[in-house]
Amino acid sequence: MxxxxxVGRQLAPRLQELAPGLTSGFVREALNRAIxxxxxxxxxxxxxxKQLAExxxxxxxxxxxxxxxxxxxxxxxxxxxxxxxxxTMAFAIPANITGxxxxxxxxxxxxxxxxxxxLEDPRVRNAILALLLGxxxxxxxxxxxxxxxxxxxxxxxxxxxxxxxxVISAVVATDIITRxxxxxxxxxxxxxxxxxxxxxxxxxxxxxxxKIGRYADRELLPRRK
Numbered sequence: 001m002x003x004x005x006x007v008g009r010q011l012a013p014r015l016q017e018l019a020p021g022l023t024s025g026f027v028r029e030a031l032n033r034a035i036x037x038x039x040x041x042x043x044x045x046x047x048x049x050k051q052l053a054e055x056x057x058x059x060x061x062x063x064x065x066x067x068x069x070x071x072x073x074x075x076x077x078x079x080x081x082x083x084x085x086x087x088t089m090a091f092a093i094p095a096n097i098t099g100x101x102x103x104x105x106x107x108x109x110x111x112x113x114x115x116x117x118x119l120e121d122p123r124v125r126n127a128i129l130a131l132l133l134g135x136x137x138x139x140x141x142x143x144x145x146x147x148x149x150x151x152x153x154x155x156x157x158x159x160x161x162x163x164x165x166x167v168i169s170a171v172v173a174t175d176i177i178t179r180x181x182x183x184x185x186x187x188x189x190x191x192x193x194x195x196x197x198x199x200x201x202x203x204x205x206x207x208x209x210x211k212i213g214r215y216a217d218r219e220l221l222p223r224r225k
Contacts, residue, residue, distance in 0.1 A: 027129055027172045030098065034105035035119050039083050041073075041106060045119060048110035059114050059222075066114070067213035070107035074100060075206030101176060104132055104209055108216045116223035117155055126168045127155035127220070133175055135215045147171060151219050 037043040048066055055061035083099035108128045109119055117124045130138060130151040141147045147167060148154070154164070 026098075027101070027169045027176070030101040031105045031109075031125060031129060034102045035109050035125075038102060041083060041102070044106045044109035045113040047106070048113045051110075052114060063111050063114055063217055066107060066110040067210065067217065070103055070110075070213065071206045071210045074103045074209040075203050097176060100205055100209070101132070104212050105129070107209065107213050108132065108220075111213070111216045112155070112220050115220045117220065121155075122160045122162075122165065123157050124155045126164055127151040129168050129172045130154055131216045131219060132172055132212060134212060135219075137175070141171065151216075152221055155220065156223075 034041075035044050037046070041047075047069075048062065051062040051065040051069070052059065055065060083102055105128060108131045112124055112128060113119055117127075119125070128151075130147065133141070138147070138150060142150060148161075148164060149157075154168075
């Protein structure tokens, strides 16, 4: 673990004290805005359906385009900040981080929608938030029993357990705070970013978004009718 990430994890509990209600409010607000649409971003399902139509009904190709489009949005200079600035919240989270969370939630929600999952289902919403953590961290948290199961397991649970809502929100919020305090997003990759399906030089935010999209694509299996 790098020095900045270590500092971030040390500061995370303190920042949560300074921003009471963050764990239950910020991440849910970002998810709601992502699903419902905010500013220039249309609702997640509407954007995903547009890609499905353009790809002549191919779900796999539509998912590829959803990922590509959101990687471009995340990598666009200043776009995440502008989107985040449209969300008024009394939390100590910079606008660019708020915007990036919305963009990544929107991407994952679009993938979930294309795979037949109901975005109004609280189990699916918990799965979307869990996917923001990334595959490695989710695996570690499941192993340590800090979250009950994988994102797909959350989405397909027999029944919704309301107690899980707060757990998922708290874990995701802590991860976001860590990024803010330790500037983890800015140090995730160096200057040389690989070509991502034609997107070159998207930067750390674009690369992180691409990784989450790929994880969501693998993790969210089609819902059985």
